[in-house]
Amino acid sequence: MHCESPIKRRLSRQIMVGNVPVGGDAPIAVQSMTNTDTCDVAATVAQIRRLEDAGADIVRVSVPDMDAAEAFGLIKRQVRVPLVADIHFDYTIALRVAELGVDCLRINPGNIGREDRVKAVVDAARDRGIPIRIGVNAGSLEKDLQKKYGEPTPEALVESALRHVEHLDRLNFPDFKVSVKASDVFMAVEAYRLLAKQIEQPLHLGITEAGGLRSGTVKSAVGLGMLLADGIGDTIRISLAADPVEEIKVGYDILKSLRLRSRGINFIACPSCSRQNFDVVKTMNELEGRLEDLLVPLDVAVIGCVVNGPGEAKEAHVGLTGGSPNLIYIDGKPAQKLTNDNLVDELERLIRRKAAEKAEADAALIVRG
Ligand code: SF4
Secondary structure, three states, X not given: OXXXXXXXXXXXXXXXXXXXXXXXXXXXXXXXXXXXXXXOHHHHHHHHHHHHHHOOOEXXXXXXXXXXXXXXXXXXXXXXXXXXXXXXXXXXXXHHHHHOOOOEEEOOHHHOOOHHHHHHHHHHHHHHOOOEEEEEEHHHOOHHHHHHHOOOOHHHHHHHHHHHHHHHHHOOOOOEEEEEEOOOHHHHHHHXXXXXXXXXXXXXXXXXXXXXXXXXXXXXXXXXXXXXXOOOOOEEEOOOOOOHHHHHHHHHHHHHHOOOOOOOEEEEEOOOOOOOOOOHHHHHHHHHHHOOOOOOOEEEEEEOOOOOHHHHHHHOOEEEEOOXXXXXXXXXXXXXXXXXXXXXXXXXXXXXXXXXHHHHHHHHHHHHO
16 A cells, blocks of 8 residues: 655666566566576576566576587576576677577677677677676676776776677667676665766666675665665666575565565564564564465555554555454454464465455456556
8 A cells, every 4th residue: 555666767778688678667677597507407497487486577597608508598498587698708609599599698798809709799689689788797897997996996897887888889789788786885886876877778786796695685685775766777686695586585575665666465564572462473474474475566564562553554455453352454444353363374364365356456457547
């Protein structure tokens, strides 16, 4: 029941990654990257399907050599989500995956070498409508830029990115997106802010090598939060040393918290204290686990007592306020009293019922509108 995000997004030139629009007025795309051996086709397909189920809009796959390129072709045929091939230096791999149906090439034109090779890749991309992602990383800045700036800086990252952009400009190829990632939040944020003023293309946001599940989530949320709140960012990847599925979940949670995208339940829960009339933490954890499959955007409040309970519960689609007895609100109105017995089961049932009703209502709106 919360309203639209107040964030005014930077208007970028839209590109298509397969059937997923990136930039312009498209929803901010959430992506991740496989960490299986690409030559292990079965394992990679299985991981991509788990990412699809978690809501990935785009998935990137490393293609380090020609064997991996052939495996990429087999993988591509078995999944629905658009695939980006991550390629470094070897332009022949880019040409091969272009033939095999890749949806986006992540390759830095400046690293390919001879101009005729860059042109061959760009021509192949143009012929097949494949966009390119330029990906600059503070950890792999060109040697001359390291020398010029002494160390990675936001300006150095942007200068590197603009060099790659110039290659594509020279070849009159505008269908690309750019990332300027660093593991340092301030460096990444400043680099993206500088770059956003200089090009019209979509920006792929990420805090690279952010850390483990908890530390990387916090770092990514802080860094991406600053940029997204500025309206910068068209697609995001959360880099975690964790199961890639977690990257998708965290990505959505960041976008949900800024009301930039909605998917599944937006939980509002109090931290609990001795006033709680039911076990808030246990109830919350159980519900989060049980309701992961729900995709309908729904606000659910789980509040331990009447101090903040009614206020929050009334603002949610489904709200529970602790009390004697506990009280459920549906769409802001008191609907039902619940005891602590079977609280989670009953709450799950009510949330699923409301989600089904809302899905039906949303679908009817789309048909009418
Ligand atoms: S809503 Fe009630 S139970 Fe929850 S933290 Fe506040 S006072 Fe404590």
